[in-house]
Amino acid sequence: xxxxxxxxxxxxxxxxxxxxxxxxxxxxxxxxxxxxxxxxxxxxxxxxxxxxxxxxxxxxxxxxxxxxxxxxxxxxxxxxxxxxxxxxxxxxxxxxxxxxxxxxxxxxxxxxxxxxxxxxxxxxxxxxxxxxxxxxxxxxxxxx
Numbered sequence: 452x453x454x455x456x457x458x459x460x461x462x463x464x465x466x467x468x469x470x471x472x473x474x475x476x477x478x479x480x481x482x483x484x485x486x487x488x489x490x491x492x493x494x495x496x497x498x499x500x501x502x503x504x505x506x507x508x509x510x511x512x513x514x515x516x517x518x519x520x521x522x523x524x525x526x527x528x529x530x531x532x533x534x535x536x537x538x539x540x541x542x543x544x545x546x547x548x549x550x551x552x553x554x555x556x557x558x559x560x561x562x563x564x565x566x567x568x569x570x571x572x573x574x575x576x577x578x579x580x581x582x583x584x585x586x587x588x589x590x591x592x593x594x595x
Contacts, residue, residue: 479535482528486540488521496551503563511564515577518549522584529591537592544592548585552578 496514499507525543528536537544555578561571 478532479539482532482535482539485521485524485528486536486543489518489525489540489543492518492521493546493550496549497554500551500554500556500560503560505563505565508564508566508570511560512570512574512577515574515581518551519577519580519584522549522581522588526584526588526591529588533592547589549581552582 492514496511496518499511499514503511525536525540528540557571557575560566560574564570566574
């Protein structure tokens with residue numbers, strides 16, 4: 452009876468260890484995916500700004516929205532697993548903010564895209580949210 456009990460305990464411990472390992476791998480994959488999304492949409496915005504055309508009206512705003520969502524997800528990664536995020540996102544963190552920000556010229560964007568004030572306001576608000584989220588990430592990294 453003791454042998455059966457020991458075997459059951461061993462199996463339970465083994466399953467617990469395997470579950471933790473699988474969950475850690477899922478977290479790594481999730482963080483890796485979030486990092487890829489941040490890189491991709493940030494690079495897309497830089498490219499879009501550098502080659503801006505009037506036909507980019509909707510795509511530009513969509514990319515801005517997607518960047519804000521991606522950087523918020525990235526912030527969650529920092530909150531949930533700072534160590535792994537620091538390892539997987541070293542290049543992102545070295546940017547110290549959105550790359551597109553250094554190319555962001557509201558007047559130029561508004562003129563090329565022929566946006567009205569409300570469209571430009573939305574774009575500026577999204578840009579501000581992206582920068583504010585980065586500032587929050589910087590604070591989180593400094594506190595931990």
